[in-house]
Amino acid sequence: MILFTVGTEQFPFNRLMSWIEALINRGFIQEEVVVQYGSSTNCPSTVRSQRLFPQEQFQDLIQRSRLIVSHCGEGTILLLAATQKPYILVPRSQHYREHVDDHQIELATALAQIGVPIAWCPGDLVRFLALPQWVPPATVPSTAFCQHLQNRFG
Amino acid sequence: MISHLPVLGVKLRVTVLNSIPLVQFPPNLRVPELIALKSTLQQVLLLAPVRIIFDLSATTFIDESIIFELGSSLKLAQEQGVEIVFWSVNPQLLCFFIMEENEQIIFDLETEAINPANTKSQKSHTSKIQSSLQSRAKGIADIILALLGIGITATLFISIVIAIVAIKLEISSLSTY
Numbered sequence: 001m002i003l004f005t006v007g008t009e010q011f012p013f014n015r016l017m018s019w020i021e022a023l024i025n026r027g028f029i030q031e032e033v034v035v036q037y038g039s040s041t042n043c044p045s046t047v048r049s050q051r052l053f054p055q056e057q058f059q060d061l062i063q064r065s066r067l068i069v070s071h072c073g074e075g076t077i078l079l080l081a082a083t084q085k086p087y088i089l090v091p092r093s094q095h096y097r098e099h100v101d102d103h104q105i106e107l108a109t110a111l112a113q114i115g116v117p118i119a120w121c122p123g124d125l126v127r128f129l130a131l132p133q134w135v136p137p138a139t140v141p142s143t144a145f146c147q148h149l150q151n152r153f154g
Numbered sequence: 155m156i157s158h159l160p161v162l163g164v165k166l167r168v169t170v171l172n173s174i175p176l177v178q179f180p181p182n183l184r185v186p187e188l189i190a191l192k193s194t195l196q197q198v199l200l201l202a203p204v205r206i207i208f209d210l211s212a213t214t215f216i217d218e219s220i221i222f223e224l225g226s227s228l229k230l231a232q233e234q235g236v237e238i239v240f241w242s243v244n245p246q247l248l249c250f251f252i253m254e255e256n257e258q259i260i261f262d263l264e265t266e267a268i269n270p271a272n273t274k275s276q277k278s279h280t281s282k283i284q285s286s287l288q289s290r291a292k293g294i295a296d297i298i299l300a301l302l303g304i305g306i307t308a309t310l311f312i313s314i315v316i317a318i319v320a321i322k323l324e325i326s327s328l329s330t331y
Contacts, residue, residue: 015264015266018264018265018266019264019265021264022241022262022264022265026174026205026207026239026262027172027173027174027204027205028171028172028174028176030172091268093268095268096266105268105270108270109270120211120267120268120269120270121209121211121241121242121265121267121268122209122241122242122265122267123169123176123178123207123209123211123241123242123267124211126169126171126176126207126209127167127169127176129171130169130170130171
């Protein structure tokens with residue numbers, strides 16, 4: 001079973017919903033799919049979907065899933081990092097009105113540098129499905145983190 | 155199954171999932187890349203797939219001179235009963251394909267991709283435009299020079315009007331005589 005989750009943002013994430021539909025229609029996904037669609041308005045009709053899941057049910061879905069596809073929300077990332085399930089992140093984009101700005105893209109870019117799987121296109125999802133991987137949470141020394149922030153923001 | 159098939163130093167990433175191949179187009183499609191693509195296509199066709207998905211999320215340039223060859227290769231695949239589907243084609247390339255009237259290709263339009271490099275470049279481009287507006291000295295200089303320009307134009311305009319009126323009066327007085 002593959003779990004897709006888009007968090008509780010007020011913005012729809014219809015682009016990811018379209019990707020799910022494309023992957024199913026073109027035969028790349030032939031197993032059970034569960035979608036937590038949040039504020040999205042174009043959820044695929046052939047999958048089990050719900051706007052929000054209660055916490056316990058969501059944890060149970062994570063445990064039962066073979067792999068997880070999630071938006072690049074900070075809360076969800078922390079939740080997924082604590083599991084040992086392979087997951088891939090899909091950042092929301094301001095250009096497609098999926099969020100107020102591109103902070104998820106910036107976060108995804110930084111996470112990609114430490115090996116976290118990121119899907120910039122549905123092709124990336126297919127490549128991940130063919131070879132799913134679990135990336136353990138990275139530990140960053142505090143001094144290195146402070147230096148990074150200083151370099152980034154001055 | 156994922157593999158990289160190097161041809162002429164060009165590596166094309168091929169992923170096969172549930173017997174459906176996904177072939178990643180290179181960022182630039184010129185003659186060497188086309189040769190690699192044709193070779194890859196031949197090998198992928200040996201799998202006898204129902205369809206082949208081409209991922210153009212990373213592609214930003216296609217050499218016009220090879221588009222006919224590309225179309226011919228894809229047509230050969232179609233003649234074997236294989237569906238050809240393009241994913242994540244950026245709008246500029248999509249217009250290009252539409253103009254070339256590639257009817258044999260199916261475009262899954264709802265597969266838009268994100269290029270994080272473009273997002274950064276758009277931001278830096280915006281900041282270049284805004285930096286001049288942020289400069290107060292430049293803004294003041296712009297205002298002063300604009301007023302100077304209007305003053306010069308007004309002075310010249312009045313002089314020209316006076317000259318035209320004077321000439322017309324002289325002409326009319328000469329005609330009276």
